[in-house]
């Protein structure tokens with residue numbers, strides 16, 4: 001399947017859809033390396049986002065007990081349904097793959113957990129570039145239902161998730177993801193690994209979910225943190241105080257007081273703050289709001 005994805009698409013009258021971010025993996029060893037990073041066993045059910053022609057699905061089906069594969073493209077679903085199980089189609093998907101015609105951005109996470117034998121989700125994806133941002137926010141929202149995600153995405157997005165305070169890559173997704181997970185760079189992947197070739201480089205990262213920040217810095221209001229982070233980064237070139245004032249959470253004077261009590265300077269920029277500092281500020285604002 002790997003080297004012949006172009007031929008297969010042609011035979012089936014399918015063309016790789018740009019809109020659906022269809023850049024298929026062409027080398028089996030690359031797919032196997034990605035699957036190895038997930039460290040799966042036969043007891044595991046794994047959720048694959050965007051099955052495509054099955055480049056990742058096959059090694060996943062060998063490594064895990066069961067694969068639940070989501071795919072948004074009806075042409076691809078039809079192709080697999082026609083090929084599944086028949087001896088005349090040795091390239092059909094293995095029997096322990098359950099294919100669901102589903103847009104992941106509309107997925108019902110509790111339902112997916114049910115399909116995974118009630119266990120937290122282990123997610124693998126070679127993500128369509130166009131959905132990487134909404135998908136990451138979806139992971140943050142459903143973090144309690146996820147064990148880990150091994151995902152391939154634009155290298156630039158991976159670098160943003162791994163960025164340190166004080167850099168231009170550091171932003172809202174970096175901070176919010178860090179409240180619920182740790183992120184590790186696994187490998188870089190060049191355009192030659194895909195058909196059709198994308199114009200940019202990709203990277204595979206592992207996102208391991210656990211509320212680390214709560215253990216390290218005490219409880220905090222996640223929704224309020226989101227407002228603090230969004231308002232301050234939304235006005236990136238403004239000072240922390242001016243950005244925060246745009247949230248309308250409290251009066252500007254009280255917010256200045258909150259920033260000082262959190263041992264921060266009103267004149268710093270959001271991108272200079274580490275996660276712990278955002279959390280401290282959120283905790284002080286919570287106290288003032290309840291007064």
Ligand code: SAM
Nearest residue numbers: 020023024025050051052055072103104126128
């Ligand atoms: N896993 C395959 C591989 O590695 O070769 C395909 C990866 S390709 C980059 C992304 C796949 O996700 C395509 O098959 C595309 O149709 C599918 N897709 C795009 N948007 C989707 C969505 N919102 N929900 C589920 N699948 C989607």
